[in-house]
Amino acid sequence: MDSISPNRRFWNRISSAYQREHDPQIGATPRLWGTYAIPDAHLNALGDVTGKRVLELGCGAGQWSRALAAEGATVVGLDLSEAQLAAAAHAMGAARYPLVQGAAEHLPFAAESFDVVFCDYGGLSWAPGHLAVPQAARVLRRGGRLVFNAASPWFEACYDEAGGRATTTLHQDYFGLDTIAEDQGAVSYQLTYGDWIRVLRGAGLVIDDLIEPRPEPGTVNGYNQTDPPDWAHRWPAEMLWVTHKPTD
Template sequence: MGALAEIFADHSHSITGKRVLELGCGAGQWSRALAAEGAAVVGLDLSEAQLAAAARAMGAARYPLVQGAAEQLPFAADSFDLVFCDFGGLSWAPPHLAVPQAARVLRRGGRLVFNVASPWFEACYDEAAARVTTTLQQDYFGLNTIAEDDGATSYQLTYGDWVRVLRGAGLIIDDLIEPRPERGTLNGYNETDPPDWAHRWPAELLWETHNA
């Protein structure tokens, strides 16, 4: 998540006036921050409860909130300069459907930037202990769909499958960042053993792409 913040900080001068879509905006933390920087933000989420939380927290930096699914975006083609999500729509919707939709609504040269869990992180998740360990628990090639505790489904691709899905949607991959927190930094997403697991192995992937 720190890497995503750094990317937006580096591009804050170019955000003003740009059309931005957050896929899976949740309570709207990122949307509020970018709207405050002058971006024309739209927050999209499938959950009514999350959209209600985003509306309550909106404050002075007001922006539209839309209920919808990442795999069937209710927007015209060429609508946005930037589509992004931070463990949002591309974690909770089938990527082979959601990525082409994101590419469709991007203008020429527009950027898709997103954070997802690393397959290393998922493959080492111990269901019985409810934490990530140093032992492989699942097959790397067998992750695909993951049943979550609340009945929802999350999605996990291999590195190669992400490349194929992104390129198949006509996107050009600019960078793949594997954030590495400092030694001793606790993981804030799931409990891990050791606590600073993400210092030794990638816990998340941050993809930077653009529309040709």
Template sequence: MTSGATGDHERRNRRFWDTDADDYQAAHGEQLTRGATWGVWGIPESDVGVLGDTRALDVLELGCGGAQWSIALARDGARCIGLDQSRGQLRHARHAQRDAGVTFPLVCASGEAVPLTDESFDIVFCDHGVFSFCDPDRAVSEAARLLRPGGLLAFNHSTLLHTLCWDAKTEKVRKKLHRPYFGAREFDWGDGTVDFHLTYGDWIRCFSRYGLAVDDLVELEPPSTATTTYGSYVDPKWAARWPAEEIWKARKR
């Protein structure tokens, strides 16, 4: 693992997800089709109430993968658009739409340059999508541009604590800090993916730069009965003691 700017994260992440899409959907497709659920533990949206009632709202999912989240929202009456830069993932999204009997637009583009109209969405969201794999300034400025005034940006991602405790040698999250908190930004994991993590102060200042104000930060705590297809991501005992995932909620002023 190295941290520091590489500059070509979009290309590298696209290549990774195009190559990995079939394996990813084979491993996680069943969990992902359980409905509107957050993160590796599949915590139901109805338990955390992050998005609220989305019926008749314009909703954009950035980094939709197989679009299982948007399919669940569209079934309940949201007007969804799913965006992903991986053609491999979007092929699965089209199959998932067909299986579910639900259709809405799927856009192949990067979350850093979204080819959609200003102020055309009530909600922009993702679950381990664009706000994990894009430069935060570029992704947050795009979300702010796309949201209507008062609109909600919500995204789930790995906590910085999870990242700092990730032991690259054993590929496990440990009870020890493996890297510094200050200076966190771009991480190259050596597996073909590049992702981004900011300190808490840096996230709040990033939202503020683009006219968003923080509403909440929901730290996900898996119930003791939770199961996951993402077993290598975190040990359940670790996740029961420290937050491995968190959902930011910010509103356009």
């Protein structure tokens, strides 16, 4: 299904409210992964990007992109939503970088243009993986890295739609994970772990690590209230894939 148009409308509608609610967390400190704001220094997923050409898929208001540009990366921020890109331009500050409107499943860049492609949720949560991952692999240079964080299929399988939260009971068919209906006709995407592996390997990428970020007991989900206390300490709420494109 083509989710580009409804997802673009959705993010254009909610952008201002989303940034008001979430920027205090995701914009406060650089390089924090996911809804539990776990530092990259603890997970060592993205690593040093100084002097590298970096593409953020679904940059939103550019919180990650600003931080990496300030570190000396040559960053390009891509987003489907004009409103999100306007928020990124407004907040850009001294660390200037290009902003491009586009979809993760149709990247408007030449092959082998980037050393790193990454997202924290973003493009690989809001585009079909079997389309977006090959695009990310195409624009990566040899030896380049694709690193992305997304909701775990465990979280999706335990999510109670009626209650609007994860539970300790399975609610969704794990093998039926694919499209997830969001508000206002928007669609996000999820795969099983096996399907993620097949999509990544099918795009010619080597999987270096699968990190399941685990917050310490008592850590509050600062992004939303969908998890009962310590749910993500006991089961994986997110998955952080670290991959690279072979050199030969």
